[in-house]
Amino acid sequence: MARYKPVDQHLSKLLPVSFAEQIVPGTFEYALNWLVDHEIDLTVFDARYCNDEVGAAAYHPGVLLKIVLFGYARGLTSSRDIERACRENVVFMALSGDTQPHFTTIASFVAKLPDEITSVFRNVLLVCDEQGLIGKALFAVDGCKLPSNASRSLSGTRADMAKKIEKIDRAIAHMLDTHRRQDAGQNTDTLTQREQQQIETLTRNSNKLREWLATHPEKTNRKGEPLKSNITDNDSATMKTSHGVVQGYTGVAAVDAKAQVIVQASAFGIGQENGLLPEVLQALRSDFSAIGSADPLADATVLTDSGYHSEATLQRLADDQVDALIADTGFRSRDPRFAEAWQHKPIEKQRQPGEHRSKWFGRADFIYDANRQTCICPNGKQLKLKTVNIVIRGRRGVGFEGTRAMCQACSLKAKCMRKPDVSPCRQITFFDGSKVKETHPQTKAMKARIDTREGRLLYSRRLGIVEPVFGNLHTKGLRRFTLRSRRKVDAQWKLFAIVHNVEKLRGKAP
Incomplete structure (x- = not known):
């Protein structure tokens, strides 16, 4: 018969720690x-405390900063989880001096x-610079879009929210009307x-x-067009990511090439990144x-991907005398090393260079004869010549259009016109490659430079340089921002950047 060592869970044991x-x-x-304890100026926290003469003693900000940063390094962003760790984890106890702050304090x-x-x-950052971890020769800038503590269902323009109010009011009226019909002839409320x-x-x-609409103005872009607002966090933005559409922020980081130290970290409630680079570099x-x-x-030299590319950004960098190498959206298509890259994509996403794939007809679906100046649409109908010298954004071309009778009766109308109820007929322009004027000189110069060996x-x-940094932050449990408002989210993004930089200083402390 098997024999086992006895187990007594009622024993007590004192462990000196x-x-x-x-x-x-x-x-x-x-x-x-x-x-x-030695390098961070903690006097900046003194202004938040007014207990020098009366009131209870406060937890030292150094203690709170230690346990918060160590919690983030261990994937704990919840104040309750950090409080629990201060009771159960001996390293948290050591950092906090066994003070165990309440989660509300944290x-x-x-x-x-x-x-x-x-x-x-x-x-x-100063300590990293003194330790020789920053080379100041090559920086890479990139960002990640993360959801925040905001509901995407409560996003929309003022017109969208007005429609939501009407929809809610109709639902309430319908419920009350249904109740009245059911209770017809009865004296009791059922x-x-x-x-x-x-x-x-x-x-x-x-x-x-209604209260939100009465107190918040419409958000607009640079063109004055309305943007979506959010009731729970109006600083956040609705943005597309590889995991779908989220309501959140874009965390941008500038990373030095020498030791991959994050030298700048800022969060923005903007989905489009092409206008953020000048502000990041100024910071x-x-x-x-x-x-x-x-x-x-x-x-x-600053390196960024095509998400930060725009003529305005390139002009701003040129004016600020910043040496940058920014890819454009067609950078890989011009690189012969990626000529066969399409073969390695999933079958449903494979598309050869120059191959048109869209739910709407494009120029490749029309038969254009430059010598005769004729154009045949996908349905075999000949479009009429509109102009032989049209200029669009500095490019010269030939324009064609159909007729209302032909296009509105066409069986392919849904694939040919994106807004058939607004546009009476299809219009299309074929450019001859000539330009009236150079509309994007900085983009042209950047393409010429980046296409060299x-x-x-x-x-x-x-x-x-930059992608391993985001991978490291991802392993820390950074999946979303847990705070609201850009100021607080920006601080949380910097906290994770500090955690990353402190890891670079491991072994440097005396």
Whole structure:
């Protein structure tokens, strides 16, 4: 018969623990503890406390900063999880001196951090610079779009929200009308509790939308066109990602090539990144100026992908004398090394260079004869010549259009015209390649530079500089921003950047 060692779970055991011995040199927690105690200026937190004469003593901001940053490094962003770790994890106990702050204290500290986080980030950046981890020769800028603590269902323009109010009001009226018809001839109210709760919830939502519309102006873009607002967090934006459409922020990071230190981190409530680069680089210069360092962009090159490409951005960088290498959307199509890249994509996404694939007909679906100046549509009908010298955005071409009778009766109308109810007929232009004037000189110059052997070789380093940084942040559990408003989300993004930079200082602390 098998014999087993006895197990008694009612035994007691006293374990002596030295907190100082739990913070081992060469670890992340050791570098974090040393930085907070010796290099970070914690006096910036003093202004939030007014208990020098009366009131209870507060938790030291160094303690709270340590446990928050260490929690983020271990994938804990919830204040409740950090509080639990301070009770159960010996390393958290060592960093906090076994003080065990309440989760509301931790949450309040993080929520009020935006005013001081920039100073903390710069202090760590200064240490990285003093340790020789920043080369200031090559920077890579990229961003990631993450959801935030905001409901996408509560997003829309003012017109969209007005329609939601009307829809809610109709639902309430329908429920009450149905109830009245059912109770016809009765003196007692038979409205169920569930129905009453539904009506109360819908009424609260309707009033909430009305109050928001009365106190918030319409958000517009640079052209004055309305943008979607959000009731729970109006600083956030609706943006497309590889995982679908999310309501959140774009976290942008500038990374130095020497040791992959994040030298600038900012969060934006904007889905389009093509106008963000100048602001990020200006913040980069401000951070280095604040720590007493020379202009980091004086002798450096900035690398970014096509998401940051625009003629306005390139012109702004040229005016600021910033050396940048920014890919355009057609960069890979001009690179002979990617000539057969389409073969390695999934079958449903394969498309050879020049192959047209869209749910609407494009130029490739029309038969154009440049000599005779004729054009045959996909349905075999000949379009009439509209003009032989049309100029669109500086490009010269020949324009054709159908007739109302021909296009409105066409069986292919749904695939040929995107808005058949608005446009009476299809119009199409074929460009001859000539230009009246150069409308994008900076883009032309950038294409010429990046298509050289040296340009492609330099740009190829971008991926290895910045992408591992985002991979590291992803392993820390950064899946979403848990706060609201751009100021707070920007602070949370900087907290993760600080965690990454502290990891670079492991083994550097004395």
